[in-house]
Amino acid sequence: MGSPRVAVINSDLLQQRVLAESLERLGFEVVLNIPAARMTLALIEQTEADAWLVTVRDDDEVCGESFDSLLDGDAPVLVGMDDAPDNNCTSFLRWEKKLLTKLRDLTDTPAPAAEVSQVPWAQKQHREILLPAVFADDTRKLPLQIFVLGASLGGPEAVKEFLDVLPEGLPVAFVYAQHIDQRFEQALCQAVGRHSLYQLKNVENAAVLAAGEVLIAPVSTTFDLVGLDRISLGTSPWDGPYGPSIDGVIDVVFNHARQRFGCILFSGMGSDGAESISALPEGTDVWVQAPEGCGNASMPESAIHTGKVTFVGDSYQLALKLVEHLKDKWIENYERKPDHQCG
DSSP states (O other), rough: OOHHHHHHHHSOOOHHHHHHHHHHHTTTTTEEEEGGGOHHHHHHHOOOOEEEEEEOOTTTOOHHHHHHHHHHHHHHHEEEOOOOOOOOSSTTTHHHHHHHHHHHHHOOOOHHHHHHHOHHHHGGGGGOOOOOOOGGGGOOOOEEEEEEEEETTTHHHHOOOHHTSSTTTTTTTEEEEEEOGGGGGGHHHHHHHOSSSSSSEOOTTTTBBOTEEEEEEOSOEEEETTTTTTTEOOOSSOOOSSOOOOOHHHHHHHHHHGGGEEEEEEESSHHHHHHHHSOOOTTOOOEEEEEGSSSSSSHHHHHHTTOOOOEOOOOHHHHHHHHHHHHHHHIIIIIIIOOGGGG
16 A cells, blocks of 8 residues: 555645655655645646645635535545644644644554554543443433634644544533634534544534534624524624634623533634633633643633633543533532432
8 A cells, every 4th residue: 555645735835845845754645735826626636635735824816616626525634734833943843743643544544553652642542531421311402511612723633632532422512613714614624523423513594503513603704692502693794803703702602601601722823712701700611722732822821811711731631621520510410419308
């Protein structure tokens, strides 16, 4: 069997060169390496790739038909990967390991046994989190809690790691607010939800957000949650320079869910989310990814500075925290007897 074939779409010439060198060193075959403006329908159809590594910036000229064809194709598309740092930087090897992990995941390429035994980040993928017994017979569709997942630069990878280790059957729903170009909204479902037991879906007006689902917050327009977690799609753009606004999504979900609300902020640039977190009641479930493990730490650090964050951990620790938290909340709400019944 030959090396997995990777096609690269990136308009930065320096990034093209670094990606090509890294991919070849990591054992992949680069079958295409072009800027976004050169991506045509004919080129996509004739390129035989096992995975596409795509970075499209705001000022890139992209043919919509070509991009749609790419997303609808059989080969998986990886978006949201951080730009490579300078190869003399101490973070370069960490970036390269992330790239290797993502592409092995997408192309179903196994890591050599010796390498897995030597690299802790590879071992972490196999740590299983079991579903607590209290949820084994639960058939409720209304989630016990609705958690906002907020992220920007480096976020898709961290959110995927979090969702991938969650056991199926938890009474929780998620609203995922990811700063991303509107052209990648559909691709985000594929990239993040590829191996998750939780269903990622884009907004559909009047749909109901059920336990086990992850709603991708729309980039260009606002939305609301009404009634029994029903989605009401708006027409107004988000406030602020990025879409979706994480502050705006937090406000929407908290105003609807109240006691069922929770929030986790992952890797990201800027301080989006911190303003709304500051206004939340004390003791609200606000967790963040540990800054030292982020592609960009400014978003979780801004949240920490509000004084409202109640837990900090890596993606696996956040998932484990959520499972234990939901178990305790379930017992508190549904199984613990009132004091006057105790004897």
